[in-house]
Amino acid sequence: MDKKVVTIYDVAEAANVSMATISRVVNGNANVKEETRKRVLEVIDRLNYRPNAVARGLASKKSTTIGVILPDITDLYYASLAKGIDDVASMYKYNIILTSLQESVGDEEQILNNLLSKQVDGLIYMGKQLSKKLKRTLANSKTPIVLAGSVDKNNETASVNIDFADAVYSVVNQLVQNGHKKIAFVGGSLENPIDGKFRLDGYKKALKKAHINFSSNLVFEAEYSVRAGEAIWDAVKNSGATAAYVTEDLLASGLLNSAMKSGIKVPDDFEIITSNDTILCEVTRPKMSSIEEPLYDIGAVAMRLLTKMMNQEAIDENTIKLPYSIVKRESTR
Amino acid sequence: MDKKVVTIYDVAEAANVSMATISRVVNGNANVKEETRKRVLEVIDRLNYRPNAVARGLASKKSTTIGVILPDITDLYYASLAKGIDDVASMYKYNIILTSLQESVGDEEQILNNLLSKQVDGLIYMGKQLSKKLKRTLANSKTPIVLAGSVDKNNETASVNIDFADAVYSVVNQLVQNGHKKIAFVGGSLENPIDGKFRLDGYKKALKKAHINFSSNLVFEAEYSVRAGEAIWDAVKNSGATAAYVTEDLLASGLLNSAMKSGIKVPDDFEIITSNDTILCEVTRPKMSSIEEPLYDIGAVAMRLLTKMMNQEAIDENTIKLPYSIVKRESTR
DNA sequence: AATAACGTGGAAACCGCTTGCAAAATGTGA
DNA sequence: TCACATTTTGCAAGCGGTTTCCACGTTATT
Numbered sequence: 001m002d003k004k005v006v007t008i009y010d011v012a013e014a015a016n017v018s019m020a021t022i023s024r025v026v027n028g029n030a031n032v033k034e035e036t037r038k039r040v041l042e043v044i045d046r047l048n049y050r051p052n053a054v055a056r057g058l059a060s061k062k063s064t065t066i067g068v069i070l071p072d073i074t075d076l077y078y079a080s081l082a083k084g085i086d087d088v089a090s091m092y093k094y095n096i097i098l099t100s101l102q103e104s105v106g107d108e109e110q111i112l113n114n115l116l117s118k119q120v121d122g123l124i125y126m127g128k129q130l131s132k133k134l135k136r137t138l139a140n141s142k143t144p145i146v147l148a149g150s151v152d153k154n155n156e157t158a159s160v161n162i163d164f165a166d167a168v169y170s171v172v173n174q175l176v177q178n179g180h181k182k183i184a185f186v187g188g189s190l191e192n193p194i195d196g197k198f199r200l201d202g203y204k205k206a207l208k209k210a211h212i213n214f215s216s217n218l219v220f221e222a223e224y225s226v227r228a229g230e231a232i233w234d235a236v237k238n239s240g241a242t243a244a245y246v247t248e249d250l251l252a253s254g255l256l257n258s259a260m261k262s263g264i265k266v267p268d269d270f271e272i273i274t275s276n277d278t279i280l281c282e283v284t285r286p287k288m289s290s291i292e293e294p295l296y297d298i299g300a301v302a303m304r305l306l307t308k309m310m311n312q313e314a315i316d317e318n319t320i321k322l323p324y325s326i327v328k329r330e331s332t333r
Numbered sequence: 334m335d336k337k338v339v340t341i342y343d344v345a346e347a348a349n350v351s352m353a354t355i356s357r358v359v360n361g362n363a364n365v366k367e368e369t370r371k372r373v374l375e376v377i378d379r380l381n382y383r384p385n386a387v388a389r390g391l392a393s394k395k396s397t398t399i400g401v402i403l404p405d406i407t408d409l410y411y412a413s414l415a416k417g418i419d420d421v422a423s424m425y426k427y428n429i430i431l432t433s434l435q436e437s438v439g440d441e442e443q444i445l446n447n448l449l450s451k452q453v454d455g456l457i458y459m460g461k462q463l464s465k466k467l468k469r470t471l472a473n474s475k476t477p478i479v480l481a482g483s484v485d486k487n488n489e490t491a492s493v494n495i496d497f498a499d500a501v502y503s504v505v506n507q508l509v510q511n512g513h514k515k516i517a518f519v520g521g522s523l524e525n526p527i528d529g530k531f532r533l534d535g536y537k538k539a540l541k542k543a544h545i546n547f548s549s550n551l552v553f554e555a556e557y558s559v560r561a562g563e564a565i566w567d568a569v570k571n572s573g574a575t576a577a578y579v580t581e582d583l584l585a586s587g588l589l590n591s592a593m594k595s596g597i598k599v600p601d602d603f604e605i606i607t608s609n610d611t612i613l614c615e616v617t618r619p620k621m622s623s624i625e626e627p628l629y630d631i632g633a634v635a636m637r638l639l640t641k642m643m644n645q646e647a648i649d650e651n652t653i654k655l656p657y658s659i660v661k662r663e664s665t666r
Numbered sequence: 667a668a669t670a671a672c673g674t675g676g677a678a679a680c681c682g683c684t685t686g687c688a689a690a691a692t693g694t695g696a
Numbered sequence: 697t698c699a700c701a702t703t704t705t706g707c708a709a710g711c712g713g714t715t716t717c718c719a720c721g722t723t724a725t726t
Contacts, residue, residue: 005474005682007681007682007683008682008683009682017705017706018705018706018707019682019683019684019706020683020684020685020705020706020707020708021704021705021706022683023683023684023685024684024685024704024705026683027684031703031704031705032704032705033703033704033705036704036705050446050449050450051450051682051683052391052450052452052681052682052683053450053451053452054387054390054391054396054451054452054681054682054683055391055681055682055683055684055711056682056683056684057387057683057711058385058387058388058391058681058682058683058684058711058712058713059682059683059684059685059710059711060683060684060685060711061684061711063387065430065451068431072416073406073412073415073416073419074409074412074413074415074416074612076407076409076412079406079407079409079412080407082406082407082431083405083406083407083433086406086431086432086433087433087435090432090433090435095430095432095447095448095451096430096431096432097398097428097429097430097431098415098419098429098430098431099419099423099428099429100416100419100420100423102420102423113383114428115428116383117383117384117385117386118386118387118398118428119385119386119387141338226612226615226616250612250616253616257616257618260618261618279407279559279583279613280612280613280616282559283559283583283586283590283613283616283617284616284617284618285590285593285594285617285618338712340711340712340713341712341713342712342713350675350676351675351676351677352676352712352713352714353675353676353677353678353714353715354674354675354676355713356713356714356715357674357675357714359713360714363673364673364674364675365673365674365675366673366674366675369674369675384712384713385711385712385713386713387711387712387713388681388711388712388713388714389712389713389714390681390713391681391682391683391711391712391713391714392680392681392712392713392714392715393681393713393714393715394681394714
């Protein structure tokens, strides 16, 4: 029963060297005689010494901790990104402090400050947008940050993504090839630049190429939820659309299920293609075709990029676009 | 442009008081004249002072951080628990360090030590089982821990759960009521006490009550995945079962989809009821009936319990069972 | 008016570890 | 064997706060 926590002093005393030496062996500093190192390691082991990371952090000004900010961990999109981040982080011996963006939007500033006060060595942000104010706070704290699965319109901030516009262009183009003239775009809030700008741009471009006029009647905004998808089906159907590109999987599955229930056969009568290739695509019946965003990889690469920034290594490209692909399942022909 | 980070000294100097006073106002200590407090707060605001949590942690021996250990964040079960934890944690001003149990089992010890070295004030564990060794390490670090959605066979460790056995008893009983004689139990590894002991016990008890002999031919072990569910359908069907209780949603959805594809109508020809009531239940068609485990609440309550333990408050009950309910959707009659 | 009791705020000792610098120990070559 | 180079080690000053112990100026009490 360890009465009290054992510190570096205790180890030093027991090993008959100064604490500096202990510190050196713990940190793998080369300037320690092999014999001493062995002796110290033994003592460490015997005493069950566990360096206090907080004290270490204070002295070294490195916390080996990074902050991860995301909207909702129960959203598979973010969970997948998080997993990639987590795996790479632990590979590099970093810990992750996870914080969710609560409903209350106003406090992003507070969340950030909290994380900075904890002296995180870096940040990964997956929210919709990084406000000017946050950017400023970040800038003069000089804590590196990278966006994962989220974009910065001006490319000022490092980010890892796929080329949303291009991906959407491809799938819509595919639908056009399949003979559709009226293709619905079912997305979340168009305020969000990913949906409202990049994806919508890709959609428009594909239409343009096919000489189909863009009609805002075919653009639908809905919440990302099964229910919203189910609810919006009638409107989509009534718009005359014969196919839909959906920006999120829950929404798509709701839409799909309503369609099937109403007797419309997917993909024969109506094609649907969605965006995130989460496990939901495998669970619906028919299974959903989807743009395959390498979510795990995006997270992993973002984290890797962050490690480079934390080490002040040179970064060749601050906006990384990972290759996407398209997974054909059963909701498209 | 803040050249350097502002410390408590800078604030003290600017406000013309000692650092002790600054510390007092930051920590809401009462022994500060109102006037002084105001002046200090102004200076803090003006200088944009952000207390260094690491230094604070070292001095106060509290990190206001808790460690969360879980198997896989992309599993909606854990993600839901995590969300409950996160919300309550942030309510109480704690940060969460999230760590995943990698494939490599051996290093749970290491993960724990890492977390302890970061001086977490408490831990929430969602793994399968807490090994003796880990318990020992925990014990003499005296860091409080609570299990969320995970059980401790001996009730030594605080935990928050539902009554798995009872819940399964209820649903299987329901299936019996519906006239089924052969009911399959489709679970994950029976090594895991939740499935192999509690749930299976509930299943057996329900059979017993109905004077149905337990047959191990009706018990299926599979991985928690859609694919495994799809793959196991034939075996389940061939066992002669006319209904199944499944312990996890991915598995259930695979089973369901295979059934439907093979022409078996659910619920008319075959009933299925699953366990976690994640969003997957809403995405399949037909939607799946499920035991409704209040995952979010389990997480939230676990975290709340942990805060009490961290504050040394008296705990009335160290094993909390939350009420479950049963959500009837379309996969049961 | 002297004394007691507060309410405030300062001094300084840590918290446990890192690290620059200098001393000690060891090795090297002539 | 001695001077000098090279390893190893120890010393001690922080890192940025918290917190205990005290002192001082006020106000209340008798």
